[in-house]
Amino acid sequence: MKITRTRFAPSPTGFMHVGGVRTALFAWLVAKQANGKFLLRLEDTDKNREVAGSAEHIMESLRWLGLEWDEGPDIGGSHAPYLQSERLDIYKQWAEKLIASGRAYADPYTKEELETFRVEAQKNKQPFLYRNHRPENPPVWDGSQALRFKSDPKVYHWEDAVLGDLSAGAEAVDDFILIKSDGYPTYNFCHIVDDELMEITHVIRSQEFIASVPRFLNLYDALGIDWPIFATLPYVMGADGKKKLGKRDGAKDILDYRKDGYLPETMINFLATLGWNDGSEQEIFSVKELIEKFSLARVQRSGAAFDEQRLLWMNGSHIRGISLDDLFDRTKNYWPEQSNQKSADYKKSVLGLIQERLKYFAEIPELTNFFFEDLPINLELITSNKQLKKLDNQQLKTYLQKALEVLTDSDFSVNNLSDILNNLLETTGEKPGILFSLIRIATTWAPASPGLADTLSVLGKETTLRRISASISSI
RNA sequence: GGCCUCAUCUUCUAACGGUUAGGAAAUCGGGUUCUCAUCCCGGAAAUCGGAGUUCGAUUCUCCGUGAGGUCACCA
Numbered sequence: 046m047k048i049t050r051t052r053f054a055p056s057p058t059g060f061m062h063v064g065g066v067r068t069a070l071f072a073w074l075v076a077k078q079a080n081g082k083f084l085l086r087l088e089d090t091d092k093n094r095e096v097a098g099s100a101e102h103i104m105e106s107l108r109w110l111g112l113e114w115d116e117g118p119d120i121g122g123s124h125a126p127y128l129q130s131e132r133l134d135i136y137k138q139w140a141e142k143l144i145a146s147g148r149a150y151a152d153p154y155t156k157e158e159l160e161t162f163r164v165e166a167q168k169n170k171q172p173f174l175y176r177n178h179r180p181e182n183p184p185v186w187d188g189s190q191a192l193r194f195k196s197d198p199k200v201y202h203w204e205d206a207v208l209g210d211l212s213a214g215a216e217a218v219d220d221f222i223l224i225k226s227d228g229y230p231t232y233n234f235c236h237i238v239d240d241e242l243m244e245i246t247h248v249i250r251s252q253e254f255i256a257s258v259p260r261f262l263n264l265y266d267a268l269g270i271d272w273p274i275f276a277t278l279p280y281v282m283g284a285d286g287k288k289k290l291g292k293r294d295g296a297k298d299i300l301d302y303r304k305d306g307y308l309p310e311t312m313i314n315f316l317a318t319l320g321w322n323d324g325s326e327q328e329i330f331s332v333k334e335l336i337e338k339f340s341l342a343r344v345q346r347s348g349a350a351f352d353e354q355r356l357l358w359m360n361g362s363h364i365r366g367i368s369l370d371d372l373f374d375r376t377k378n379y380w381p382e383q384s385n386q387k388s389a390d391y392k393k394s395v396l397g398l399i400q401e402r403l404k405y406f407a408e409i410p411e412l413t414n415f416f417f418e419d420l421p422i423n424l425e426l427i428t429s430n431k432q433l434k435k436l437d438n439q440q441l442k443t444y445l446q447k448a449l450e451v452l453t454d455s456d457f458s459v460n461n462l463s464d465i466l467n468n469l470l471e472t473t474g475e476k477p478g479i480l481f482s483l484i485r486i487a488t489t490w491a492p493a494s495p496g497l498a499d500t501l502s503v504l505g506k507e508t509t510l511r512r513i514s515a516s517i518s519s520i
Numbered sequence: 521g522g523c524c525u526c527a528u529c530u531u532c533u534a535a536c537g538g539u540u541a542g543g544a545a546a547u548c549g550g551g552u553u554c555u556c557a558u559c560c561c562g563g564a565a566a567u568c569g570g571a572g573u574u575c576g577a578u579u580c581u582c583c584g585u586g587a588g589g590u591c592a593c594c595a
Contacts, residue, residue, distance in 0.1 A: 225593040287587070
């Protein structure tokens with residue numbers, strides 16, 4: 046049995062967005078599941094669209110997500126090179142074969158002539174087919190013209206691992222360009238040659254290529270290459286759920302999610318379940334589980350909208366699922382500047398308190414600022430509070446004074462603080478809605494914070510007492 | 521316009537041809553000693569339309585409709 050080999054073959058024309066990542070992910074999962082190989086190949090045959098640095102950017106993105114490749118442009122492999130621009134001789138040889146067998150010819154037309162044909166076709170509400178204009182006596186190909194495939198139009202039926210049985214009429218097969226006049230091959234040609242030479246077993250790609258498959262099949266046949274397994278992935282749609290997600294429609298660079306503090310395992314989980322499920326009600330999957338359970342047959346056939354809300358929830362879920370030490374390691378670059386004065390242990394305690402409400406790392410500063418600095422006293426927190434606004438200032442001061450007294454005797458362990466605060470409820474006969482709210486506000490001056498005893502314990506005695514005193518004199 | 525693909529709550533989705541059409545996100549209530557969150561409980565919310573096959577159709581077939589893709593010397 047053949048070893049499963051899949052590839053991800055982006056062109057280095059910019060950053061990667063979630064759509065591309067998902068294509069890579071599914072190909073990676075298929076390879077991993079079968080103990081096969083996952084290849085990275087860069088399709089850099091359009092020098093006009095190439096963007097400097099994007100190859101490195103793509104690799105960085107894949108590495109962040111853990112989608113490591115077994116063979117690729119940076120690490121080589123048994124089927125090198127993996128950069129198409131370094132394989133031009135190979136394509137030339139395969140092109141010569143087609144010329145020799147009468148299945149390729151030089152395109153004699155100018156751009157303008159072609160455009161005329163195209164406009165004419167459109168005017169007649171016909172699809173443009175080059176083969177309707179196939180020259181009778183094409184010139185000998187000298188490399189200065191485009192080289193075209195001489196197609197053999199026929200009806201095709203083929204199977205797709207996701208979509209099932211597919212077919213298309215002969216009108217889908219046309220004479221397409223194999224090698225451009227600049228000497229570079231087209232995707233249509235070189236991906237087939239490369240997939241064959243690199244022994245790719247599963248061609249996994251997104252839907253926009255489906256209309257071209259009959260042309261590819263015609264070329265496979267002309268080259269005497271066995272068809273690989275095809276798997277067509279539905280689109281990742283924009284938030285409106287209508288159109289395929291694209292850079293113009295605001296698709297984000299996948300590395301922006303890293304910058305915002307999303308976990309790579311969240312992105313993997315999210316993208317895997319966007320268009321795939323295992324039939325159960327499970328939503329949260331580890332990478333290991335995905336490798337075990339993934340199957341192309343259960344990939345959805347229709348496009349799926351990319352829902353940032355759901356991503357946010359899922360990231361929170363993953364954040365809650367990892368250990369505090371691990372989480373702390375990963376948040377190193379997200380702490381507010383003022384936190385530098387505090388020890389790692391202190392920061393870790395703070396992190397422990399916000400772990401359950403953290404959705405992405407970039408919100409750490411706003412969630413934790415009062416642990417590192419005295420926030421300005423904002424009496425509106427009291428006057429706008431449903432319960433507290435009923436009390437006059439004297440009453441507020443009295444309660445804070447009492448809190449100050451009992452807290453002075455606390456060792457500030459969570460247990461001791463809980464006991465003391467509960468006792469205070471009894472001795473004052475006041476509701477927690479009043480007393481705890483007041484103390485919480487007076488010690489943090491933040492609109493929200495973790496539980497009172499936990500917060501005070503981390504803040505420590507000195508800070509707590511100092512802030513309460515300051516609050517008393519400001520009210 | 522030709523060709524091709526797709527179609528379940530707002531969104532992601534489940535359902536050997538037999539279910540009160542299930543779960544999750546979001547949303548709305550309620551609970552968990554204070555806020556925010558977590559967690560728990562509950563509500564509202566869908567099979568695009570029409571034929572056909574069948575005892576029975578979300579599921580199979582056909583016809584509509586809608587959406588998307590493609591018809592490049594881009595991938």
